[in-house]
Amino acid sequence: MNSSLYRQRAIQLREELSDDYFTLWIWDEALGAAGKPGQFYNVRALASLKNAQNSGKIPKLFKPISIFDNQGGRIGFMIKKVGEGTAALSKLRAGDMLELIGPNGNGFPIFRGKRILLVSGGIGYPPLWYLQKELINHNQIYWMHGGACQGDVFPSDEIWTEDGSIGRQGRVCSGMLENINKYDVDLIYSCGPLPMLASAAEISKSLNIEHYVSLESYMACGIGVCHGCAVPIGAKNDWEYLRVCKEGPVFNAEEVRWELM
Amino acid sequence: MNSSLYRQRAIQLREELSDDYFTLWIWDEALGAAGKPGQFYNVRALASLKNAQNSGKIPKLFKPISIFDNQGGRIGFMIKKVGEGTAALSKLRAGDMLELIGPNGNGFPIFRGKRILLVSGGIGYPPLWYLQKELINHNQIYWMHGGACQGDVFPSDEIWTEDGSIGRQGRVCSGMLENINKYDVDLIYSCGPLPMLASAAEISKSLNIEHYVSLESYMACGIGVCHGCAVPIGAKNDWEYLRVCKEGPVFNAEEVRWELM
Amino acid sequence: MGTDVKVISKKKPNASELLRSKLGKLELKTPLTVASGTFDMESLEFFDPACLGAFVCKTITRYPKKGNPPPRLYETEAGLLNSIGLQNPGLDAFVADKLPLYRQNLQMPLIVSISGSSIDEFMQMIEKLESCPGISGYEINISCPNVENEGIAFGVSAEIVYSLVQRLSSLTQRELCIKLSPNVSDIAEIAQAAEAGKASSIALINSVFGMAIDYRTGVSRIKKGIAGYTGIGIKPIALALTHKTAEAVKIPILAMGGIYTWQDALEFFWAGASAIAIGTANFVNPLAAPELIMGLGGYLLEHKLSISDIKGRVKI
Amino acid sequence: MGTDVKVISKKKPNASELLRSKLGKLELKTPLTVASGTFDMESLEFFDPACLGAFVCKTITRYPKKGNPPPRLYETEAGLLNSIGLQNPGLDAFVADKLPLYRQNLQMPLIVSISGSSIDEFMQMIEKLESCPGISGYEINISCPNVENEGIAFGVSAEIVYSLVQRLSSLTQRELCIKLSPNVSDIAEIAQAAEAGKASSIALINSVFGMAIDYRTGVSRIKKGIAGYTGIGIKPIALALTHKTAEAVKIPILAMGGIYTWQDALEFFWAGASAIAIGTANFVNPLAAPELIMGLGGYLLEHKLSISDIKGRVKI
């Protein structure tokens, strides 16, 4: 059976990050060669359909998780437990099996010679980690990361928390303008909750700075079949619903019809 | 909260009997005083509804299980794994929690000074074990037990297996007439699969011997509320659907409308 | 008053006030009732009945009904199939034997569920029940999927529902709740017919048509074949139909169908229910009712909400 | 021949013969197809397509459709809510871009699913598609719950279904399969209308109306409110409607609704299906199709059964 898109892989290592965040590492050389920053996998803790009849347990959908790190086949997923699917993932330990579909979607466009601002919120962090590794040798990068509280923040150049428990207090976007000016930014990448991305997009638009966002969406197939993950993309009066899993998850911030989301 | 009918009790001991059969023992003095032979509990491996929303696991119905033994509070359930509910029970070990509703139903009528034949098939064994302990001091008892193969049989006076792997080969009812004559039987109790009970009832009817059967039925509430477990009981032209969980599970064999089951 | 709802911790003295509800003409101490056919006096041995706002009995018919042949039950992956066939002792036995028992033991409004095979039969039943004290209302079951040519026929035609309800409403001042079937093309139309006939509330949903077959033998799991499907698997359907009906009529809705937890209950209030009932959940968790009310009361208190704050306010 | 169904072990040379099926005018190598909107070329990267007897594409309409606003998906306890709104590029783009792709890559019959807002529109579509080679049949979607005043209106009226099907059947010699909605009072009547109009097969069921609400915020999980409910939770409903329809018509049935495993498939054959499709299961288990065919083939072989031995022979 040709299962190029579907795999089961054992967890090699599990790391605890903070209360709800953890990292799962798998090993697959072929996948290591394939995945690009911004791409994601649809993953699931191994669930069997075999006995759906009488198991009392109904298998659920896969969940999209970005590539957090890729060390030539050592692939990491950084995950936040928010609901059922991620809770099942949070129970996995080294040796347990992960089901994977992917890599899916288009990655971030990669440039050289830019002064780049990375803006992430909460679980928007992982795709930008992989991205900055790809960009770091040929660009200047400044990374702002924000979260609700200390548990939501991870290494970056500038930290914001809403409760002020660490770093600067407030929302991460409040500091964007300052840094854009300070570092003469000409390219922005962002990933995080929708309201944050919308604010970030407004700022970049007003300054006419190129800006790529990685969007989230509820997914069923994750491979472009069902059109369930669609978001409105295009010009104000000429947009269409594009699939986060196929044409996305990365879109040009200016083309996202934020007012319709 | 007054929960007289519903309890959670820890398993004190678990015993393996054969491949699919096992016994679970709990300890409850009040229940020990209450239960009579032929009564049953609706039991379930502890399942939580709390997170039904997002657990991926939908709690299922309780399953009726007879009182197999009662040693003044040390209560035993002898169980055969046949489907989902009993499979969940089969996974329980000492210390795990059992949910219990009961005791339910009416027990066997108890007599003295009788020459009794017990006839059981497969998992019809447990209620008769408890019953014979109640009867043994004041009656003469001969117990015939049958099953498909060696794994289905348990201590009794006479064993039948369909595959002949142990005891006499054939169906247990084939030997009834012989024993009825030999022991001058004037009372029969039986429990087992429906076809077996129907044959046994035919034999007792032809000989005009008093006969009580314990019937099985799929149950939802187990306490007489839903009428889901009903079976046709009464005279040939004047019967009604009675509840196995409430008016049963023990019925006079002559009143069971076998032709309608 | 605090003692009315014993399941709610005494530290939160207002939960019982937040839980007070109305269903048409009835004042309910809590918005929780039980689905006809899934709860009876025996069930009250599980918990303090104070968590219930009203008691709905198993449907009775003019004459005794034997019910359907067994097997009548089968549990599917996500719900229950039943085919009871409205087994009941008939109106006279109900009035003679059951009603006194209810009157004596229930500390809450009693709603009597009835079904009939003709408008006349329904009218006869109401007439007789009107002469009995201790009844707060009627649930008119025009939607049982397990009885051929009876009940269900009424449920699918708006005209018949209108004439039935209009006749019945002229016979009683008690709460008149019409229980609808989900197995129709347009439930809103049926609900509007009931409202036009002067029903004082709507109950929904009854069981959905469902079936299961033993894949090895081909034997239907339920003797009669097609049965009534209930439980967690029908929740999305019940919620959609509650919302549709709430948009279509002004009279209050007693909603049910797959409600297991207080979170489920809140979904139905948002969708437009004034009160809710649990059915299949009673079998799966005999303490479903007190746990639901405890959770609901706690949530309302914590968020300083009453049910009327959220009723029908789903954001779409 | 043995190589057609690679998923079946070579030691059992007859499984592929036992799996051969017919759906109306079509000869199928296996009785398994895919539910419209849940499977596309991308899905074929998961497994050897030889396990499929036919390919049903996502519904297309005469003109491009933007689709519904997000969120369009929500997973419930026992199924999936979707509200795609028939997003598709329209007939012309389909014929220009998609059809050549299918023709080039599919090694099996292609069934094109179409929907329209009027009988005329349906007719225009068939007329255009008739001029395109490489199409084996049409699935006429008169049952999508996510499009207002389009499709669904057809699905609930027997008269309209009759006139629609009668016109379409006069336009084509290809397989003409009418896909019915479960959200009707009497599916048998609609199926009979389709048969009278000379449909060559019936597909059922499309999604059931369903809804889910965030209990904390009251926000509908799906932007448009009421959505289409599919998956394991609708299996009992689909099975009941398959049985009802099989009793009512002679033309073959392509059944779907909650089919995940080969055991599910057998239940539908007993109930009267000639072929089956998997939809939501494709998302939950991308290998559902080959696993189903492997299990089904093995079971048929072991018990020396063909599908016609069990089709419609449910014992009630």
Ligand SMILES: Cc1cc2nc3c(=O)[nH]c(=O)nc-3n(C[C@H](O)[C@H](O)[C@H](O)COP(=O)(O)OP(=O)(O)OC[C@H]3O[C@@H](n4cnc5c(N)ncnc54)[C@H](O)[C@@H]3O)c2cc1C
């Ligand atoms: C392209 C892409 C990449 C992602 N990368 C990562 C990653 O690297 N690490 C990570 O932890 N998460 C990532 N996510 C988010 C992750 O997919 C969701 O957290 C997950 O699907 C939630 O599933 P659940 O079953 O745990 O929770 P659910 O029960 O589905 O939901 C729990 C709560 O979260 C909300 N929610 C669920 N899914 C989403 C969603 N997709 N967007 C916004 N809110 C949602 C629900 O409304 C609910 O309130 C990514 C999402 C996308 C689309």
Ligand SMILES: Cc1cc2nc3c(=O)[nH]c(=O)nc-3n(C[C@H](O)[C@H](O)[C@H](O)COP(=O)(O)OP(=O)(O)OC[C@H]3O[C@@H](n4cnc5c(N)ncnc54)[C@H](O)[C@@H]3O)c2cc1C
């Ligand atoms: C009063 C009473 C006392 C019982 N005492 C015992 C006991 O002491 N020990 C014991 O092991 N079992 C006993 N049983 C039987 C036990 O309840 C069933 O085996 C159990 O309900 C099966 O549930 P399941 O979920 O494991 O299997 P399911 O998935 O429900 O069924 C598995 C298979 O068994 C068949 N089946 C299910 N339930 C029944 C039933 N009630 N009768 C006949 N066939 C059925 C199904 O058709 C299916 O083929 C008793 C039953 C009754 C009614």
Ligand SMILES: Cc1cc2nc3c(=O)[nH]c(=O)nc-3n(C[C@H](O)[C@H](O)[C@H](O)COP(=O)(O)O)c2cc1C
């Ligand atoms: C075993 C059983 C018996 C039922 N009997 C009746 C009945 O007599 N009258 C009635 O109106 N509804 C009856 N119903 C339907 C329920 O009242 C309720 O409408 C349905 O079960 C949906 O709710 P649930 O999903 O919470 O169970 C019955 C349901 C079950 C499961």
Ligand SMILES: Cc1cc2nc3c(=O)[nH]c(=O)nc-3n(C[C@H](O)[C@H](O)[C@H](O)COP(=O)(O)O)c2cc1C
């Ligand atoms: C995401 C999604 C999209 C669908 N799109 C269509 C469609 O375009 N046309 C159609 O006739 N049915 C569509 N359906 C319905 C399916 O074809 C099928 O009838 C339904 O899902 C029931 O089968 P299932 O339970 O196996 O999923 C869609 C279903 C889903 C889940």
Ligand code: FES
């Ligand atoms: S999730 Fe199915 S198309 Fe994106």
Ligand code: FES
């Ligand atoms: S199981 Fe409910 S009445 Fe017996």
